[in-house]
Amino acid sequence: xxxxxxxxxxxxxxxxxxxxxxxxxxxxxxxxxxxxxxxxxxxxxxxxxxxxxxxxxxxxx
Amino acid sequence: xxxxxxxxxxxxxxxxxxxxxxxxxxxxxxxxxxxxxxxxxxxxxxxxxxxxxxxxxxxxxxxxxxxxxxxxxxxxxxxxxxxxxxxxxxxxxxxxxxxxxxxxxxxxxxxxxxxxxxxxxxxxxxxxxxxxxxxxxxxxxxxxxxxxxxxxxxxxxxxxxxxxxxxxxxxxxxxxxxxxxxxxxxxxxxxxxxxxxxxxxxxxxxxxxxxxxxxxxxxxxxxxxxxxxxxxxxxxxxxxxxxxxxxxxxxxxxxxxxxxxxxxxxxxxxxxxxxxxxxxxxxxxxxxxxxxxxxxxxxxxxxxxxxxxxxxxxxxxxxxxxxxxxxxxxxxxxxxxxxxxxxxxxxxxxxxxxxxxxxxxxxxxxxxxxxxxxxxxxxxxxxxxxxxxxxxxxxxxxxxxxxxxxxxxxxxxxxxxxxxxxxxxxxxxxxxxxxxxxxxxxxxxxxxxxxxxxxxxxxxx
Numbered sequence: 001x002x003x004x005x006x007x008x009x010x011x012x013x014x015x016x017x018x019x020x021x022x023x024x025x026x027x028x029x030x031x032x033x034x035x036x037x038x039x040x041x042x043x044x045x046x047x048x049x050x051x052x053x054x055x056x057x058x059x060x061x
Numbered sequence: 062x063x064x065x066x067x068x069x070x071x072x073x074x075x076x077x078x079x080x081x082x083x084x085x086x087x088x089x090x091x092x093x094x095x096x097x098x099x100x101x102x103x104x105x106x107x108x109x110x111x112x113x114x115x116x117x118x119x120x121x122x123x124x125x126x127x128x129x130x131x132x133x134x135x136x137x138x139x140x141x142x143x144x145x146x147x148x149x150x151x152x153x154x155x156x157x158x159x160x161x162x163x164x165x166x167x168x169x170x171x172x173x174x175x176x177x178x179x180x181x182x183x184x185x186x187x188x189x190x191x192x193x194x195x196x197x198x199x200x201x202x203x204x205x206x207x208x209x210x211x212x213x214x215x216x217x218x219x220x221x222x223x224x225x226x227x228x229x230x231x232x233x234x235x236x237x238x239x240x241x242x243x244x245x246x247x248x249x250x251x252x253x254x255x256x257x258x259x260x261x262x263x264x265x266x267x268x269x270x271x272x273x274x275x276x277x278x279x280x281x282x283x284x285x286x287x288x289x290x291x292x293x294x295x296x297x298x299x300x301x302x303x304x305x306x307x308x309x310x311x312x313x314x315x316x317x318x319x320x321x322x323x324x325x326x327x328x329x330x331x332x333x334x335x336x337x338x339x340x341x342x343x344x345x346x347x348x349x350x351x352x353x354x355x356x357x358x359x360x361x362x363x364x365x366x367x368x369x370x371x372x373x374x375x376x377x378x379x380x381x382x383x384x385x386x387x388x389x390x391x392x393x394x395x396x397x398x399x400x401x402x403x404x405x406x407x408x409x410x411x412x413x414x415x416x417x418x419x420x421x422x423x424x425x426x427x428x429x430x431x432x433x434x435x436x437x438x439x440x441x442x443x444x445x446x447x448x449x450x451x452x453x454x455x456x457x458x459x460x461x462x463x464x465x466x467x468x469x470x471x472x473x474x475x476x477x478x479x480x481x482x483x484x485x486x487x488x489x490x491x492x493x494x495x496x497x498x499x500x501x502x503x504x505x506x507x508x509x510x511x512x513x514x515x516x517x518x519x520x521x522x
Contacts, residue, residue: 014401014402015402018383018402019383021386029392030395033398037371049414053416054416055415
C-alpha cells in the first residue's frame with residue numbers, strides 16, 4: 001500500500017473488523033504509524049529463514 | 062553528614078554505623094523533593110508518612126542491636142507502573158488512576174525494603190510505557206535536571222529526573238525497548254537493564270510481556286550493583302522470572318577489567334551515528350583499549366522489535382481502546398490503533414528472526430566479553446521537540462530515541478548505561494554483556510568510573 005486512499009480504506013476496514021472507533025482526525029497519525037510498521041516488517045520479511053525456523057518464544061507443556 | 066550527592070552505599074554505611082539516622086536521611090530527602098519536584102516533575106506521589114514510619118522502625122531496630130540490611134536507610138522511588146500498597150498503579154495513564162489502590166507492594170519494592178531501603182514515592186512516566194521522551198499529557202513532562210527545558214527521555218522519565226536531580230540515590234524503572242537506558246543517557250546517570258527474566262516483573266503494569274524488563278537507575282555502578290543484588294531471585298508470581306539463585310555482583314565489581322575482551326558494535330551502531338553519540342563511544346572505547354569492531358545485524362533486529370512491540374502492546378490495550386480511546390495520550394493511542402491492525406504473519410516472522418538473531422549474537426560472545434554501543438543518538442532534545450535527524454533522516458523523537466537500545470533488549474541481553482560528559486548535556490554509552498553476565502557489564506562500568514572516563518554530572522540545582 002502506498003497511497004493515502006489505500007491506507008484510509010485499510011484503516012476503515014480494520015477498524016470495523018476490530019470494533020474500534022477511529023475518528024477522522026486520528027487517520028493521519030495512524031497512517032504514518034502503519035507505514036512505519038509496514039516498512040520495518042518488510043525489512044524483516046526480506047531476511048530469508050528456513051520453513052523450520054523456530055520462533056523465539058517456545059511453549060513447554 | 063548526608064548530602065544530596067551521597068551514594069546509596071554511603072548512606073547505608075552511615076545509617077548502619079549510627080553516624081546518621083534513617084529518619085534524618087528520610088527527612089532530608091522529603092525536604093529536597095518538596096523543593097525540587099516542582100521544577101522537575103519527577104514524582105507523581107510522595108509516600109512521606111510511610112517513609113517516616115519505616116525509617117523510625119529501622120532506627121529502632123538499630124537501637125535494639127539488630128543488624129540492618131545492605132541498603133539501610135537508602136531512599137528510593139519507583140516508576141508509577143509498580144504496585145505500591147495504597148496507590149493506584151497508574152502506569153502514566155489517566156485511565157488506570159481509576160483502579161483501586163494496590164493491596165501490596167511489587168516484589169522488587171519488597172526486596173529492596175527487606176534490604177533496608179525506604180520507599181519515598183512513585184515517579185512520572187510516559188503513558189503505558191510506550192514512549193522514549195518522558196513527556197506525559199496527563200501529568201506534564203518530567204524535566205531534565207541539567208536543563209529543565211529539555212526531555213529526560215523515557216519512558217522512565219521521572220526515574221531519570223529523580224536520580225540525576227539528587228532527589229533520591231536510587232530509582233526503579235522498566236525497560237521494554239530502552240525505557241531505563243534512554244533516560245539514563247539523557248539525564249547522565251547509570252542504568253541497568255538486566256537479562257530478560259532476571260528480575261521479577263510481578264506487581265508491575267505490563268507493556269509487551271515478551272520484552273518487558275525491570276531494573277535500577279543510580280549515580281554509580283556500585284549503587285546499581287547493590288540494588289540489583291538485593292532484587293535477584295526466583296519469583297513464582299512472574300512465570301518469566303528465571304529459576305536462578307542470587308549471583309551477587311557487588312563483591313566482584315572492583316575486579317579489574319583489563320583482561321576482558323571488549324568490542325565496539327559496528328554496522329548499524331556506527332553508520333551515520335550523530336557526532337556526540339559517536340564521540341561518547343570513542344571516549345569509553347579509548348579508556349578500555351577497545352578497538353575491535355563487530356557487526357551484529359542490528360537494523361533488522363530493531364525492526365522486528367518494533368513490530369512485536371506494536372502488536373503485543375496493541376493486544377494488551379485493544380479492549381480499552383474500544384471503550385476509552387479518547388482518554389489516552391493521542392500519541393500513544395494512534396500508535397496502539399496502528400498496532401492493532403498488524404497481520405499475525407508479520408509478528409510470527411519477527412519472532413522467528415528474533416531466534417536467529419539471538420543465536421548469532423550469542424555466538425559473538427564466544428569471542429568477546431562485552432560490546433560497546435551508543436545509548437541514544439543525541440543528548441536531551443527540547444521538550445515538545447517532535448523530530449530529530451539521524452543518519453541524514455528526519456525521524457520522530459518519540460519512537461526513535463531508542464534506536465540503539467531496542468535491538469539489544471530484543472534478545473534480552475544485560476546492559477549497563479554509563480554517563481559521559483562531553484558538553485553541558487551528558488550522553489550515555491551502553492555496555493552489553495552475555496545473558497546472566499550483569500557482573501561483567503557492572504565491572505566495566507566501575508572500571509570506567511575509576512579511570513575517570515564516566516561519572517554522573519552534578520546539575521546546578
